[in-house]
Amino acid sequence: MIRKIxxxxxxxxxxxxxxxxxxxQIGPRxxxxxxxxxxxxxxxSVMEKEKFDKVSTQECMVPHWVRGNPSEVFVVSGGxxxxxxxxxxxxxxxxxxxxxxxxxxxVKQLDDLEKLGKAKIEGKIVxxxxxxxxxxxxTFEAYGGCVDxxxxxxxxxxxxxxxxxxxxxxxxxxxxxxxxxxxxxxTLYKKIPALAISTAAATRLSKLMAANxxxxxxxxxxxxTLPDTLSHNVIGxxxxxxxxxxxxxxxxxxxxxxxxxxxHDDGAGCVQSIEALRILKAIGYRPRHSMRAxxxxxxxxxxxxxxxxAEVAExxxxxxxxxxxxxxxxxxxxxxxxxxxxxxxxxxxGFRKLLEPYGLNxxxxxxxxxxxxxxxxxxxxxxxxxxxxxxxxxxxxxxxDVIENVNKRELEMGAAxxxxxxxxxxxxxxx
Amino acid sequence: MIRKIxxxxxxxxxxxxxxxxxxxQIGPRxxxxxxxxxxxxxxxSVMEKEKFDKVSTQECMVPHWVRGNPSEVFVVSGGxxxxxxxxxxxxxxxxxxxxxxxxxxxVKQLDDLEKLGKAKIEGKIVxxxxxxxxxxxxTFEAYGGCVDxxxxxxxxxxxxxxxxxxxxxxxxxxxxxxxxxxxxxxTLYKKIPALAISTAAATRLSKLMAANxxxxxxxxxxxxTLPDTLSHNVIGxxxxxxxxxxxxxxxxxxxxxxxxxxxHDDGAGCVQSIEALRILKAIGYRPRHSMRAxxxxxxxxxxxxxxxxAEVAExxxxxxxxxxxxxxxxxxxxxxxxxxxxxxxxxxxGFRKLLEPYGLNxxxxxxxxxxxxxxxxxxxxxxxxxxxxxxxxxxxxxxxDVIENVNKRELEMGAAxxxxxxxxxxxxxxx
Numbered sequence: 113m114i115r116k117i118x119x120x121x122x123x124x125x126x127x128x129x130x131x132x133x134x135x136x137q138i139g140p141r142x143x144x145x146x147x148x149x150x151x152x153x154x155x156x157s158v159m160e161k162e163k164f165d166k167v168s169t170q171e172c173m174v175p176h177w178v179r180g181n182p183s184e185v186f187v188v189s190g191g192x193x194x195x196x197x198x199x200x201x202x203x204x205x206x207x208x209x210x211x212x213x214x215x216x217x218x219v220k221q222l223d224d225l226e227k228l229g230k231a232k233i234e235g236k237i238v239x240x241x242x243x244x245x246x247x248x249x250x251t252f253e254a255y256g257g258c259v260d261x262x263x264x265x266x267x268x269x270x271x272x273x274x275x276x277x278x279x280x281x282x283x284x285x286x287x288x289x290x291x292x293x294x295x296x297x298x299t300l301y302k303k304i305p306a307l308a309i310s311t312a313a314a315t316r317l318s319k320l321m322a323a324n325x326x327x328x329x330x331x332x333x334x335x336x337t338l339p340d341t342l343s344h345n346v347i348g349x350x351x352x353x354x355x356x357x358x359x360x361x362x363x364x365x366x367x368x369x370x371x372x373x374x375x376h377d378d379g380a381g382c383v384q385s386i387e388a389l390r391i392l393k394a395i396g397y398r399p400r401h402s403m404r405a406x407x408x409x410x411x412x413x414x415x416x417x418x419x420x421x422a423e424v425a426e427x428x429x430x431x432x433x434x435x436x437x438x439x440x441x442x443x444x445x446x447x448x449x450x451x452x453x454x455x456x457x458x459x460x461x462g463f464r465k466l467l468e469p470y471g472l473n474x475x476x477x478x479x480x481x482x483x484x485x486x487x488x489x490x491x492x493x494x495x496x497x498x499x500x501x502x503x504x505x506x507x508x509x510x511x512x513d514v515i516e517n518v519n520k521r522e523l524e525m526g527a528a529x530x531x532x533x534x535x536x537x538x539x540x541x542x543x
Numbered sequence: 544m545i546r547k548i549x550x551x552x553x554x555x556x557x558x559x560x561x562x563x564x565x566x567x568q569i570g571p572r573x574x575x576x577x578x579x580x581x582x583x584x585x586x587x588s589v590m591e592k593e594k595f596d597k598v599s600t601q602e603c604m605v606p607h608w609v610r611g612n613p614s615e616v617f618v619v620s621g622g623x624x625x626x627x628x629x630x631x632x633x634x635x636x637x638x639x640x641x642x643x644x645x646x647x648x649x650v651k652q653l654d655d656l657e658k659l660g661k662a663k664i665e666g667k668i669v670x671x672x673x674x675x676x677x678x679x680x681x682t683f684e685a686y687g688g689c690v691d692x693x694x695x696x697x698x699x700x701x702x703x704x705x706x707x708x709x710x711x712x713x714x715x716x717x718x719x720x721x722x723x724x725x726x727x728x729x730t731l732y733k734k735i736p737a738l739a740i741s742t743a744a745a746t747r748l749s750k751l752m753a754a755n756x757x758x759x760x761x762x763x764x765x766x767x768t769l770p771d772t773l774s775h776n777v778i779g780x781x782x783x784x785x786x787x788x789x790x791x792x793x794x795x796x797x798x799x800x801x802x803x804x805x806x807h808d809d810g811a812g813c814v815q816s817i818e819a820l821r822i823l824k825a826i827g828y829r830p831r832h833s834m835r836a837x838x839x840x841x842x843x844x845x846x847x848x849x850x851x852x853a854e855v856a857e858x859x860x861x862x863x864x865x866x867x868x869x870x871x872x873x874x875x876x877x878x879x880x881x882x883x884x885x886x887x888x889x890x891x892x893g894f895r896k897l898l899e900p901y902g903l904n905x906x907x908x909x910x911x912x913x914x915x916x917x918x919x920x921x922x923x924x925x926x927x928x929x930x931x932x933x934x935x936x937x938x939x940x941x942x943x944d945v946i947e948n949v950n951k952r953e954l955e956m957g958a959a960x961x962x963x964x965x966x967x968x969x970x971x972x973x974x
Contacts, residue, residue: 118678118680119678122677122678123677123678246553246554246952247549247550247553247554249549249900249901249902249956251952284952285951444875444931444933446902468904469680470680471680471877471931473899473904500875500902500931502875502950502952502953502956503950503952503953506950519933519934519937520716521677521682521715521933521934522933522934525680525933
């Protein structure tokens with residue numbers, strides 16, 4: 113069966129074509145945008161054409177943040193007039209229709225703000241410059257060790273009177289792409305604009321500040337938050353032959369940051385989820401339990417789709433046995449994380465011999481994924497598909513997250529890996 | 544120690560910089576070319592700057608084939624005037640200063656030629672169109688199942704009076720890059736021009752031939768073989784503290800096909816070999832046995848460097864305990880092939896626990912590599928570094944094998960994997 117699954121994926125795979133359409137024909141699909149609405153319609157139509165047993169959408173209200181005209185950051189004094197490639201962080205307020213010109217103060221850690229205190233920070237733009245640590249083999253660990261600067265930097269800096277924040281992009285690669293991503297404010301303090309600058313620009317600025325102080329920069333940001341908007345999760349289903357009211361689901365998130373095409377994050381996870389069900393159908397496998405491919409809306413800046421899905425599942429008494437999320441890019445397969453009891457880790461490790469020939473070697477405890485997280489409280493076993501992580505943060509949340517940076521075979525192998533796990537769980541997981 | 548090796552590779556790695564120089568500053572470096580001579584000088588200077596204990600070159604005579612002006616293949620009749628992106632196969636003769644215009648006959652297997660016979664083949668251009676099989680998980684198996692068309696197609700077709708040969712490129716990707724590669728003639732028959740056409744062009748031509756027969760094409764090829772030229776292997780050494788006359792070597796081949804930059808094939812293997820020794824030196828490891836990084840010359844169309852290296856080693860009584868080759872691209876690590884007795888496979892599998900955290904899971908019987916092959920008859924244990932193979936044939940022998948398609952971290956992880964294996968072999972392999 114697993115051989116058949118991979119043969120189908122690699123010979124007659126459809127997911128690369130679907131992802132190409134999603135990336136190049138739909139337009140940016142951040143929650144609340146016209147592109148997101150088109151992506152809902154498109155993925156629904158793809159699953160309808162595949163004649164899944166049931167295809168539906170599920171309403172949810174989502175935040176609606178818009179980037180507006182591109183941001184601008186450049187050095188005003190203390191160095192030559194250097195433009196620093198930048199982009200607003202998701203959720204950032206604007207600079208109020210004008211440039212903010214202020215001295216920059218560089219910090220490596222959020223805690224440094226307290227040490228510096230209001231006297232040194234007030235009226236300045238705080239530059240968070242700690243790079244991702246290259247020595248982590250799993251790049252997600254390097255990301256985890258840095259992303260507090262992006263998520264909480266503005267909230268903390270505002271406490272000390274900063275007028276704006278720039279953050280070194282979360283990437284292990286030194287290049288000119290700024291990487292956006294979610295951030296939050298502290299309601300007790302002023303909301304100040306927060307932007308990412310490219311890694312290469314951050315390195316230049318750090319060097320400049322080491323040599324010439326003070327450095328002043330100009331920062332313009334044009335983003336704004338509009339009222340919440342109606343959007344949808346998209347759900348395709350193969351109905352189970354034995355236990356149709358019990359579910360095994362696989363999903364990704366359909367929304368994506370708007371500066372690239374969201375090819376890896378998380379177009380890949382969406383098309384792989386559809387493809388996993390398509391493969392099982394194509395090779396004639398009739399699942400015992402109902403299986404679903406779920407395109408969750410609004411993972412990036414709200415998680416409203418994931419929350420809504422779990423809420424509805426609970427309300428309607430749909431028993432979710434297991435959920436797999438693919439939200440780490442469309443790269444070559446490595447394994448699965450398992451968010452559950454050791455029994456489950458052992459059980460899934462028992463499938464290892466069957467999966468190793470396909471490059472799946474890692475079966476270990478770890479988070480399943482943000483969108484499926486809300487299902488945990490009902491006892492759902494959560495798994496995360498692990499592709500190789502080396503290239504992920506080159507593209508993550510950046511203009512370079514485009515279809516050209518996705519390899520067709522790697523994407524297909526991921527879809528087959530998920531289909532294989534769904535099959536094994538369906539057949540041997542829940543007796 | 545292994546943690547230290549990876550830390551050094553990922554924090555202060557030099558191999559991406561060296562590969563960038565090799566790819567962008569040296570020029571094409573097919574055996575016998577001025578670029579190959581510059582590559583010898585450059586890699587020697589890199590190892591001298593790293594202050595390896597000994598850096599030397601080793602003379603060898605190499606074939607000197609030149610591509611000349613770009614080839615041309617286009618449809619003359621039986622379809623619209625379609626240009627089929629093409630390149631001469633390495634070693635091909637020219638079309639004699641003029642175009643060869645002839646009917647095309649398509650075959651999928653070399654054996655089909657015998658079935659068709661001279662009556663149907665004489666005076667025609669044979670089109671070998673069998674694609675690589677996408678269902679192989681290891682893409683090298685798909686390559687192995689197809690490459691007879693490129694290697695022996697012209698020799699076989701000439702037996703039946705064909706006037707030229709075109710071959711579908713050896714790639715799993717459908718695109719416009721023709722992929723070159725080695726081929727041979729049969730001295731009993733006429734040498735006829737042999738070209739690769741891109742996979743997309745091959746698919747178009749197959750469709751055209753299914754719809755309209757006969758199809759005539761025009762084929763021009765301007766390559767020629769010049770007299771053998773003096774060239775060199777390049778050898779850098781860290782001298783062993785306990786057994787300086789016993790050697791552990793790691794190598795790649797310095798020559799590369801001339802239509803791309805030879806970034807993955809095999810610039811990657813060369814710079815990883817240098818880097819493996821640099822890393823061990825940088826972290827202060829003093830090897831028990833002598834270790835060498837060897838840039839072999841002329842793997843692609845002669846293997847003269849590999850043969851010469853083994854010949855000299857035998858003559859001078861240098862005992863080569865083990866040799867590692869990296870010639871499968873600079874992709875994320877997967878493991879090593881071991882060409883030796885089962886005892887050795889078991890012994891190296893014993894290192895698995897130490898290497899798994901770095902993505903190295905596969906330790907299995909298999910060929911070490913072409914360049915180190917000639918050492919086998921003296922009893923050298925041969926190992927091949929295995930990176931992930933999914934993307935390799937996208938770039939292999941094509942204009943797309945350029946530095947932009949190499950990921951810095953993946954390249955560095957490969958160098959660290961080789962350094963780790965050298966360390967383990969030095970410390971625990973030969974007691």
